Amino acid sequence: xxxxxxxxxxxxxxxxxxxxxxxxxxxxxxxxxxxxxxxxxxxxxxxxxxxxxxxxxxxxxxxxxxxxxxxxxxxxxxxxxxxxxxxxxxxxxxxxxxxxxxxxxxxxxxxxxxxxxxxxxxxxxxxxxxxxxxxxxxxxxxxxxxxxxxxxxxxxxxxxxxxxxxxxxxxxxxxxxxxxxxxxxxxxxxxxxxxxxxxxxxxxxxxxxxxxxxxxxxxxxxxxxxxxxxxxxxxxxxxxxxxxxxxxxxxxxxxxxx
Numbered sequence: 001x002x003x004x005x006x007x008x009x010x011x012x013x014x015x016x017x018x019x020x021x022x023x024x025x026x027x028x029x030x031x032x033x034x035x036x037x038x039x040x041x042x043x044x045x046x047x048x049x050x051x052x053x054x055x056x057x058x059x060x061x062x063x064x065x066x067x068x069x070x071x072x073x074x075x076x077x078x079x080x081x082x083x084x085x086x087x088x089x090x091x092x093x094x095x096x097x098x099x100x101x102x103x104x105x106x107x108x109x110x111x112x113x114x115x116x117x118x119x120x121x122x123x124x125x126x127x128x129x130x131x132x133x134x135x136x137x138x139x140x141x142x143x144x145x146x147x148x149x150x151x152x153x154x155x156x157x158x159x160x161x162x163x164x165x166x167x168x169x170x171x172x173x174x175x176x177x178x179x180x181x182x183x184x185x186x187x188x189x190x191x192x193x194x195x196x197x198x199x200x201x202x203x204x205x206x207x208x209x210x211x212x213x214x215x216x217x218x219x220x221x222x223x224x225x226x227x228x229x230x231x232x233x234x235x236x237x238x239x240x241x242x243x244x245x246x247x248x249x250x251x252x253x254x255x256x257x258x
Contacts, residue, residue, distance in 0.1 A: 014154030018161025019182025043246025071208035079216025123217030125192025
């Protein structure tokens with residue numbers, strides 16, 4: 001049980017450490033750095049979706065003797081639809097809403113940032129929760145990937161925490177307050193992870209569907225939020241490089257640790 005608690009805490013620690021970068025900030029984070037970090041986060045999430053979620057889902061379905069692609073297909077599409085609906089019934093909160101050029105007030109900009117990040121952290125928490133639920137239930141393909149995914153999400157959360165806290169400080173918030181906002185943005189992940197573990201414990205046979213559901217939700221976030229924001233205008237190369245580095249790092253982590 002202690003290993004599960006540690007695994008659930010690792011991504012939150014990554015966000016906290018990233019948010020702490022605000023205490024060393026000497027000037028506003030450059031646009032190029034923000035784009036590179038968002039590309040990196042997108043690469044980590046895509047690789048995690050494939051190696052830590054979809055492939056284990058297919059392996060589990062194959063071991064159970066069913067049609068191997070059905071849980072991965074249905075779960076993935078349900079994850080996409082879930083985030084699509086959630087994105088429509090809440091205010092459309094793109095990360096772009098936090099840029100200084102927007103017409104919104106200081107307070108509304110801060111709240112939009114917090115809501116947007118909280119929204120796209122939900123599937124990350126679900127992803128971590130579902131692989132550790134698999135570990136609890138003794139599914140080998142999931143157990144091998146559990147800590148790799150948790151570490152990969154933590155690495156992705158480090159720049160994400162910095163992306164939140166540093167622009168908030170540049171807009172006039174104190175460093176302590178900006179650090180708190182950045183840290184709190186990651187608090188939803190362990191909550192979502194615990195809820196997912198409880199759900200999969202009640203319906204253990206649905207674990208392959210939960211895995212692919214989390215993958216679909218994460219891919220939606222990448223395509224809907226991260227990539228459009230990181231590639232706005234004509235500066236796309238830096239995002240592409242960040243994406244490639246993030247994808248390669250998460251792939252190596254998952255294969256090496258798995």
